[in-house]
Amino acid sequence: MKKRLVAVILTFAMVGGIFCCGKATTADNPLKAEEGDQVTTGGTPWIDSEIKENITADMKTDPKDDFHLYANKDWILTNEIPDGYSGWSHYSECGHTVKERCMELLKDDSIEGHDADLIRTYNDLILDWDARNALGVSPLKELYDKILAAETIDDITELLTGEDTKLEYYDFVGYGADTGFNDPNTYLCAIGTPRLLLSDSAEYEERSDYGNILYGHRKDVFVYIAGRMGMPEDEAGKRFDAAIDIQGILAKKIYTTEENYSEDIYDKMNNEMSFEEVVALSKNFPLEKLLTSTGYKYDGVYLVTNPGYFEALDEVYTQENIEGIKSVLLVYYLNSSVNFLDKDTYDAVNDIENKYYGISGMVSDEEMAYDLVASALSASMQKVYISKYGSEEDKKKMENLCREVIDTYRELLSENTWASEEVKNYAIEKLDKIKIHAAYPDKFRDTSKLDISGCTLLEAIDRMSRDEIAYNISLLGKKMDKEMWAEGFNILECNAYYSPSDNTINMIIGMMGEPFYSSDMSIEELYASIGAFWVGHEISHAFDSNGSQFDAEGIYRDWWTETDKEEFNKRVKKMDDYLDTIIAFGDHHFVGGNIDTEMVADMTGLQCALRMASKVENFDYDKFFTKYAQMNASLEVYSQELSTLTQDPHPLNYSRTNVPVQQFEEFYETYDVGPGDNMYLAPEDRLIIW
Numbered sequence: 071m072k073k074r075l076v077a078v079i080l081t082f083a084m085v086g087g088i089f090c091c092g093k094a095t096t097a098d099n100p101l102k103a104e105e106g107d108q109v110t111t112g113g114t115p116w117i118d119s120e121i122k123e124n125i126t127a128d129m130k131t132d133p134k135d136d137f138h139l140y141a142n143k144d145w146i147l148t149n150e151i152p153d154g155y156s157g158w159s160h161y162s163e164c165g166h167t168v169k170e171r172c173m174e175l176l177k178d179d180s181i182e183g184h185d186a187d188l189i190r191t192y193n194d195l196i197l198d199w200d201a202r203n204a205l206g207v208s209p210l211k212e213l214y215d216k217i218l219a220a221e222t223i224d225d226i227t228e229l230l231t232g233e234d235t236k237l238e239y240y241d242f243v244g245y246g247a248d249t250g251f252n253d254p255n256t257y258l259c260a261i262g263t264p265r266l267l268l269s270d271s272a273e274y275e276e277r278s279d280y281g282n283i284l285y286g287h288r289k290d291v292f293v294y295i296a297g298r299m300g301m302p303e304d305e306a307g308k309r310f311d312a313a314i315d316i317q318g319i320l321a322k323k324i325y326t327t328e329e330n331y332s333e334d335i336y337d338k339m340n341n342e343m344s345f346e347e348v349v350a351l352s353k354n355f356p357l358e359k360l361l362t363s364t365g366y367k368y369d370g371v372y373l374v375t376n377p378g379y380f381e382a383l384d385e386v387y388t389q390e391n392i393e394g395i396k397s398v399l400l401v402y403y404l405n406s407s408v409n410f411l412d413k414d415t416y417d418a419v420n421d422i423e424n425k426y427y428g429i430s431g432m433v434s435d436e437e438m439a440y441d442l443v444a445s446a447l448s449a450s451m452q453k454v455y456i457s458k459y460g461s462e463e464d465k466k467k468m469e470n471l472c473r474e475v476i477d478t479y480r481e482l483l484s485e486n487t488w489a490s491e492e493v494k495n496y497a498i499e500k501l502d503k504i505k506i507h508a509a510y511p512d513k514f515r516d517t518s519k520l521d522i523s524g525c526t527l528l529e530a531i532d533r534m535s536r537d538e539i540a541y542n543i544s545l546l547g548k549k550m551d552k553e554m555w556a557e558g559f560n561i562l563e564c565n566a567y568y569s570p571s572d573n574t575i576n577m578i579i580g581m582m583g584e585p586f587y588s589s590d591m592s593i594e595e596l597y598a599s600i601g602a603f604w605v606g607h608e609i610s611h612a613f614d615s616n617g618s619q620f621d622a623e624g625i626y627r628d629w630w631t632e633t634d635k636e637e638f639n640k641r642v643k644k645m646d647d648y649l650d651t652i653i654a655f656g657d658h659h660f661v662g663g664n665i666d667t668e669m670v671a672d673m674t675g676l677q678c679a680l681r682m683a684s685k686v687e688n689f690d691y692d693k694f695f696t697k698y699a700q701m702n703a704s705l706e707v708y709s710q711e712l713s714t715l716t717q718d719p720h721p722l723n724y725s726r727t728n729v730p731v732q733q734f735e736e737f738y739e740t741y742d743v744g745p746g747d748n749m750y751l752a753p754e755d756r757l758i759i760w
């Protein structure tokens with residue numbers, strides 16, 4: 071399944087879709103803690119070198135003790151997290167190069183065409199502070215007053231489903247066109263749980279340090295913007311807490327992050343129903359009316375990812391909870407608007423973010439505008455970029471590199487010592503059926519019906535949302551257009567993906583830059599980067615604990631024998647147990663179960679690249695391992711580190727160097743690592759999944 075953004079209001083809580091492999095640390099997802107909280111003591115067996123304060127110039131480094139630090143100390147000391155960012159890494163650098171080109175394109179009036187017009191018009195509206203300041207917060211008044219005026223639960227239903235307001239408010243449920251588990255080629259209507267203010271439903275049971283950051287940030291933003299609308303501070307604070315209480319009831323039935331990352335999640339999510347069965351799930355909440363009024367009633371298949379949720383929703387959706395429900399609507403309506411109002415709001419909200427997430431300064435207005443353009447008009451921005459920077463030759467080169475890695479991967483699978491012939495053969499069949507999506511697609515969605523000329527900023531956003539929803543509705547029941555393979559993600563980001571639902575690796579144009587890819591790389595650098603870090607990693611997702619639940623056609627289907635599955639699970643469990651012993655910082659441990667799919671992909675990607683290396687005469691392993699470690703160099707603010715550790719399927723970057731390399735004899739030989747060294751693992755403790 072692909073993650074699809076259906077306008078701001080329909081954000082929709084599906085998991086599992088695409089396995090993205092980088093980690094975005096941009097100004098879009100800033101995180102922060104109070105001054106003085108920025109302490110990460112130690113880490114065992116390795117220091118958390120992503121927190122710059124942990125590293126000093128006089129520190130001795132040794133590849134035997136902490137390979138990541140050894141390879142990256144100079145980078146750590148000479149780089150800073152830029153203003154407005156919660157982290158900085160080679161992903162960010164590479165992404166920034168593309169971003170700067172895009173910001174130039176947005177200023178270039180000579181580029182002709184509807185897509186160029188769209189992105190320039192929206193960009194200009196965002197940057198027109200005079201017009202935004204003249205309106206202030208007044209565009210919110212009408213819909214804000216409507217929420218406050220609601221007296222009965224029927225009034226709320228009218229807000230959620232009425233012609234004028236149905237697209238404006240938080241819906242208490244997520245829905246949209248997506249592909250399901252059983253037929254990856256046809257769009258169905260997926261019904262999921264809504265996003266939460268504290269992100270992870272577990273936060274409503276016991277608030278973590280990271281949950282406290284989210285709570286403080288979102289509450290302060292609400293108190294500020296509600297204040298601008300005329301609500302007293304005290305009432306705004308109470309309203310926010312009432313919204314948290316209501317979500318606390320819903321959260322009891324929403325999967326936690328840990329549940330979302332567990333292996334049985336697809337089984338739980340795979341519930342296909344008819345429209346009649348779906349709407350029968352809800353007694354009090356007007357699900358039938360909502361789906362009908364928003365255009366999502368059709369006679370095809372619905373996928374309900376969490377049927378139990380509707381019990382909690384029915385418990386909430388009563389007259390007794392009317393003020394709490396209004397509070398939820400108010401918080402989402404106001405908080406989701408703050409990026410599109412006047413300069414005072416923008417500055418105040420930025421200050422609040424910086425206070426909670428430990429970020430300094432802010433990005434330039436041009437960068438802020440680009441981020442919003444790329445998010446709302448993703449297809450248009452990509453089309454304009456490709457028309458200038460797309461190259462058939464680069465595309466071909468990347469395709470060929472992918473094929474080379476796949477060929478080696480086939481050897482790795484066929485020489486596997488623990489799987490039965492049956493499972494091995496099917497794994498190879500799946501490998502051979504992997505489709506390569508290199509650089510960029512030749513087809514994007516049609517944007518010709520969207521027109522935002524003559525609009526104010528908020529009117530333009532409204533038109534874009536409606537256009538997005540109309541497009542999404544048009545997909546229901548239709549076959550997927552495989553040529554538009556970048557639908558649902560932005561190929562300008564420095565990232566790559568494996569998609570289990572169509573068994574593809576997507577090596578997108580955004581990652582094809584320094585230091586990950588260039589035409590003059592040595593073979594050692596190429597194998598470390600493309601061989602291990604990117605292509606080998608993505609292919610491995612086809613065979614990690616999630617991807618291996620899908621077959622060669624992208625159907626959710628068990629192709630394992632029981633004995634093989636047991637052995638595979640035993641190996642993953644051994645890795646989880648090992649990861650659980652690593653202390654990231656303070657008393658925060660890694661959670662193996664949350665990060666094992668990414669760690670399997672890292673390790674198996676490296677295993678594949680080492681096999682490629684073994685065929686090269688005089689291969690320079692030091693150069694290879696050093697490049698591998700250097701690609702993981704990164705810095706993060708403390709709150710981002712906490713977020714990654716607790717909410718992200720990707721392990722902290724320093725462990726993405728140290729854990730994979732310590733599984734392989736070539737590393738031990740190159741650096742003469744032995745018992746007693748921090749990088750040492752006894753042969754019987756090493757982790758090889760495939």
Ligand SMILES: [Zn+2]
Nearest residue numbers: 090091668671
């Ligand atoms: Zn990955």
